[in-house]
Amino acid sequence: MYKILLVEDDPTITEVLERQLAKWGYEASHVTDFQHVLETFVQQAPHLVLLDISLPFYDGYHWCGEIRKISKTPVLFISSASDNMNLVMALNMGGDDFLAKPFDLNVAIAKIEALLRRTYDFGAGVNALACRGAVLDLKDASLHYNSQKLELTKNEFRILQLLFERRGRTVPREDIMQALWESDSFIDDNTLTVNVARLRAHLAEIGLEGLIRTQKGLGYLVDET
Secondary structure (H helix, E strand, O other): OOEEEEEOOOHHHHHHHHHHHHHOOOEEEEOOOOOOHHHHHHHHOOOEEEEEOOOOOOOHHHHHHHHHHHOOOOEEEEEOOOOHHHHHHHHHOOOOEEEEOOOOHHHHHHHHHHHHHHHHOOOOOOOEEEEOOEEEEOOOOEEEEOOEEEEOOHHHHHHHHHHHHOOOOOEEHHHHHHHHHOOOOOOOHHHHHHHHHHHHHHHHHOOOOOOEEEEOOOEEEEOOO
16 A cells, blocks of 8 residues: 655645545555654655645745655645746656646546556666555565555565566566576475465465465466456
8 A cells, every 4th residue: 555645734635635545545644743744754654745835834845855865755746836937846856746726636646646656666766566555665675555564584575576576477486486596406496485485474464365376387476456
């Protein structure tokens, strides 16, 4: 499940957005202390930030700059100041897109989904992979699902990364063994079976039993749906 952080000081807009995002299966949270936006960002570790320009204490440009010092997390600016100068300023400060108030909720969701797809579903510059509501963080080798975080061993991470990259397709056992041990020679085939069994047990602990399917005689796969 993708986590979205709202940095918006209008409680009505925040409430509406959180409710709509929840309907679409996103986990939304919002900033309450506008003097410490960056600290909230670090604590929440969102996959996307919705950032208003006009905020108490410091404006959205300031906070986007601070976020960009430590993260490439996509930032979608939202503002009633929709003239070209503000748009250019938002993008120059590291923003990824701009949403002018008042906005249609369907347009907001479409922009959010487009940003998430560009950031997490494609190859170049990807720092996470998603499948069936689970998000594999490539930066810290962890898996996020339903507000839970699973720390992965090196082998567990490599197995999931390969399966997520080829989601919907069977990955041969030989390919996985090559990725884990850089060779499919002199490795007991049962070693891979044991690693996958341990990974499945850990996935079941956070509600992802059945995520990895065995294709008998071929290998393993994760379904996209």
